[in-house]
Amino acid sequence: MKKKLLALSLSLAMAFSLAACGGNGGNTDTPAGDGPDDGPIQVGFAQVGHESDWRTASTKSAQDVFSEENGYELSFVDCDNDSAVQLDAVRNFIQQGMDYIIIDPIVDTGWDAVLTECEDAGIPVIIIDRTITDSDKYTAWVGSDFKVEGLACGEWLKAFAADKGIEEINALVIEGSTGASATIGRTDGFKEIADREGWTILDSQSGDFTEAGGQEVMESYCQSYKGQFNVVICQNDNEAAGAMTAMDAAGVSYGVDGDVILVSFDANKPYVQLVMEGKINANFECNPMAAPMVDEIIKQLENDETPEKEVYVTESWFAAEDNVKTITVNGEEQEMVHVTQEVLDARPY
Amino acid sequence: MTTLKKFSRQQLFLPIVCVLLVLAVNIVYDVANGDVFYNFFKISMTNGIFQGRLVNILNRGSEVAILAIGMTLVVSASAGTDISVGSVMSLCASFCCMLIAGFGVSSVDSVTPASLALGFAGAILMGCLCGAFNGALVSYLGIQPMVATLILWSAARAIGLLLCNNLIVYVRVPEYGVLGGYLFGIPTPLIVVIVCVLITTLLLKYTALGLYIQSVGINKRASRIAGLNSKRIIFLCYLVCGLCAAIAGLVASSRITSADSNNIGLNMELDAILAVALGGNALSGGKFNLAGSIIGAYTIQAITTTMYNLGVSTEVTPVFKAVVVIIIVAIQAPPVKAWFNKRSAAKAAAKKEVAKV
Numbered sequence: 141m142k143k144k145l146l147a148l149s150l151s152l153a154m155a156f157s158l159a160a161c162g163g164n165g166g167n168t169d170t171p172a173g174d175g176p177d178d179g180p181i182q183v184g185f186a187q188v189g190h191e192s193d194w195r196t197a198s199t200k201s202a203q204d205v206f207s208e209e210n211g212y213e214l215s216f217v218d219c220d221n222d223s224a225v226q227l228d229a230v231r232n233f234i235q236q237g238m239d240y241i242i243i244d245p246i247v248d249t250g251w252d253a254v255l256t257e258c259e260d261a262g263i264p265v266i267i268i269d270r271t272i273t274d275s276d277k278y279t280a281w282v283g284s285d286f287k288v289e290g291l292a293c294g295e296w297l298k299a300f301a302a303d304k305g306i307e308e309i310n311a312l313v314i315e316g317s318t319g320a321s322a323t324i325g326r327t328d329g330f331k332e333i334a335d336r337e338g339w340t341i342l343d344s345q346s347g348d349f350t351e352a353g354g355q356e357v358m359e360s361y362c363q364s365y366k367g368q369f370n371v372v373i374c375q376n377d378n379e380a381a382g383a384m385t386a387m388d389a390a391g392v393s394y395g396v397d398g399d400v401i402l403v404s405f406d407a408n409k410p411y412v413q414l415v416m417e418g419k420i421n422a423n424f425e426c427n428p429m430a431a432p433m434v435d436e437i438i439k440q441l442e443n444d445e446t447p448e449k450e451v452y453v454t455e456s457w458f459a460a461e462d463n464v465k466t467i468t469v470n471g472e473e474q475e476m477v478h479v480t481q482e483v484l485d486a487r488p489y
Numbered sequence: 490m491t492t493l494k495k496f497s498r499q500q501l502f503l504p505i506v507c508v509l510l511v512l513a514v515n516i517v518y519d520v521a522n523g524d525v526f527y528n529f530f531k532i533s534m535t536n537g538i539f540q541g542r543l544v545n546i547l548n549r550g551s552e553v554a555i556l557a558i559g560m561t562l563v564v565s566a567s568a569g570t571d572i573s574v575g576s577v578m579s580l581c582a583s584f585c586c587m588l589i590a591g592f593g594v595s596s597v598d599s600v601t602p603a604s605l606a607l608g609f610a611g612a613i614l615m616g617c618l619c620g621a622f623n624g625a626l627v628s629y630l631g632i633q634p635m636v637a638t639l640i641l642w643s644a645a646r647a648i649g650l651l652l653c654n655n656l657i658v659y660v661r662v663p664e665y666g667v668l669g670g671y672l673f674g675i676p677t678p679l680i681v682v683i684v685c686v687l688i689t690t691l692l693l694k695y696t697a698l699g700l701y702i703q704s705v706g707i708n709k710r711a712s713r714i715a716g717l718n719s720k721r722i723i724f725l726c727y728l729v730c731g732l733c734a735a736i737a738g739l740v741a742s743s744r745i746t747s748a749d750s751n752n753i754g755l756n757m758e759l760d761a762i763l764a765v766a767l768g769g770n771a772l773s774g775g776k777f778n779l780a781g782s783i784i785g786a787y788t789i790q791a792i793t794t795t796m797y798n799l800g801v802s803t804e805v806t807p808v809f810k811a812v813v814v815i816i817i818v819a820i821q822a823p824p825v826k827a828w829f830n831k832r833s834a835a836k837a838a839a840k841k842e843v844a845k846v
Binding site for chain 1: 538
């Protein structure tokens, strides 16, 4: 008897909760159907997570740009690096009848079905930062050209070595997470220049984009290639921090006055400061501020214009010394920013 | 011969053989590469610090070794695993840095001894609290260990992130880096492991605790009828496991002088469980050998360091690691052991036959 009562009450509770769900869904559906023309533009943003300072800057940029003052209403979902959560978030956005959906895809495949749903619902999707490889049913992609970052790094190193009279380059690379587009692009870019110039890449191991990873890999490098290397390329700032600790322990000097040229990517503010202090020779930015570009694309779409499918954010290259003023990447002349206190103070992140 | 035979019957024999096998791979590689055979084992003193691959193994394997202490006790007493240790490490590290830096502050340049002490004490307390939570669920509510610890496995890291206000909190001061750095040229994490192992061993050997844990693991009801408070002993094991996670978290955080809540201790619970298994301990509980687990922990690191030494490319490293682990576990599997025993018995019998004739 007791059990039956329990079962009955449970099923009743379930029925009620289902009804409640239905009610909620209905409520959110109606205003969305009214049309996006009046009222704020509703934007749904499915962010990867909050794993790094870079990500935090990216989130903050979106929150600043898509604010109420700018005529937006932002629904922000932090997916905590869980791709299933991200798919759910996007489906929720469709249900809620968002005007635009922004996705920073955690994984690059498995998107076709949900993007088709977006298309059927008539909601333009804008992809930022990471890429989607198995579907092209999105309106535009905004992000960094990682290969250009790698190429820039190589070109700078070439010019720097020529200026300093360094004839032989023996480089060690600490890669990012295996398979990440940033890792692939930066590795390919740098390798292209290294092959062209006949440099030796002694080893290339993954530090997983973390400080602990960079530390462990560098510690191992210091033993395997003791006294054989003069360049260390870290594919993000956190790894560079780890590499510095490991080199300190092994008694290897680096930076402007050291034996080893240390290069990093991402250029977060604390690490741009390290460039100014001369501990990192050069740092190549990966700009997290995609939101202003997305804002432009949305404005174009609102005016019934067709935006470009691929938009690259502008990025800067930072150096500790001013001996290399400009570099030529892909036939285009680009400035190397010599980091001073002024430059540092002007950095938003 | 008989002493060798006796030794080969010991539980520690196979784990030691396995770690030696892994290290032997490096000798082969170095010799093939034209280096001296002891290249991998060379220890030198540069910059006032002991350097070398062996030092690296002992240094980098420390977190898993510390976790393995607690995990061994948990496995022995409750025949289950605590899968929350990696997340608890992250939570404790975040809590420590948050206490030192203050909530919402992402970086501090100077610390006072008092704030350091507060941070460390807070982290240790937090670890014990997590352990107690797991222990209470398992022992007093009778929830299956994996399910009970699943809660903190998913929640602890998230709580850590909240404590750090979703930022990486940097405590870039040398004082904070001591625990993960070097003391008198020796890696501090290694010293921490030695201290932890010593204390645990003394506690297990010189009190009846070790015996109690094993008897609870072998038969919970019988132990209770014999007058042991089984529930309290299981609870205590989880508490110690949480404490170990806190210490490991502090070491990991001190290494990078920051609280990287997303990455500290990531997947480390699996390494800890593997360490216990590689040490020849049965995951079904009961008798345990702490030394085996510690050797298991360093075996895992030895494999990683070997991969670095061989220069195996990062994409295929996991595959290599998996193959090595399969071989090690297979060697220790009961059917394989039984086969070896049978073979040696048959050999002995054949010898006897020959002698008779």
